[in-house]
Amino acid sequence: MKVLLNHPVRELDIPGPKRVKDLLQELALLPESVLVVRGDDLVTEDDTLRDNDRVEIRPVMSGGGGTNALP
């Protein structure tokens, strides 16, 4: 499957089938810090990704600034 990552933008080829949970573990990503999007749809950790899927790992953390700045 094609896996698009952000920050920085890059694409990886990873063989499927694979559960979302296992993919995140393989990429050393915390489930709390990302969302996984297949096509236009969100998938959950127990979903299985197929070899021909295109997947985006969308980071959810944002926020520069000092601790008392606005986002």
Place this chain on the structure above:
Amino acid sequence: MRCRKCSNKAVLGIPRHHTAFCGTCLTDFVSQQVVRAIKEEDMFTKADRVLVAVSGGKDSLTLLDVLHRLRYDVAGLYVDLGIGEYSRVSKSKVERFTQTRGITLHVHEVLEKEGAGINDLSDRIHRPACSTCGTIKRYHFNRTAVEQGYAVLATGHNLDDEAARLMGNVLHWQTDYLEKQGPSLPDSLDGFAKKVKPLFRVAEREVAAYAIVNRLDYIVEECPNANGAKMLLYKDVLNRLEHESPGTKQMFYWGFLAMQKKGSRQRLSMAENDRAILQPCLKCSQPTTSEVCGYCRMMARAQTV
């Protein structure tokens, strides 16, 4: 994974609430959390004009979308910081978002009005870009809200933003900031707008999921100046704690708010507090919060085994 409300396929598991939602029920959940925040913290009503600070990111566009759908009287304010391509893209997303929904948008151009972009200004005054940016945004958010006659200024700070900010303030014992950290700050004097954070009950991941499910076209790219920012470090630490122990972030921040509210009423000394809640145990006369103390209850149970 199935939605706990309607049994359709879930799009997001929310361990802190032991639940999971499909897209429709997630949208309802976020809206309900916003309504609850607005009411509990007495933020504003449908009769008030609300100015929402928008950056083009997921949080501020989600907030504007939720409030607009709930038929609050909202307008947007975008401060163009002049950070090259990042500002150009985020501004175009905000303009498209507000135009398609018929929402009024105020724009403040830093490059034009302040004579330089954020990076140039911060170089001139030898301050970090994020600090300069924060000062400029806070100033124009407040000024626009007051001058344009809005009842309140709303920002897209979510639960993670507030928990991370609290962690930073606690780690550095910034007690002045701790006193002022809350989801609803009053317009305590003339020229000072009321400021609210209606997303404080919603985790960052839930906000991002709302934005994706509802096809909000937000800027995914992080501000180039945010690289290595402390806030991101604190959020990462809190996410690790949340992963091991779901609910940590809300316990930390909401617990802080509960303590803050309690503290704003007359704080009792430890002795006064003890006198208010303790009484002699009916069996042994030792002080206890209940009629029979824990020791006597335990020994009574032990004797019956």
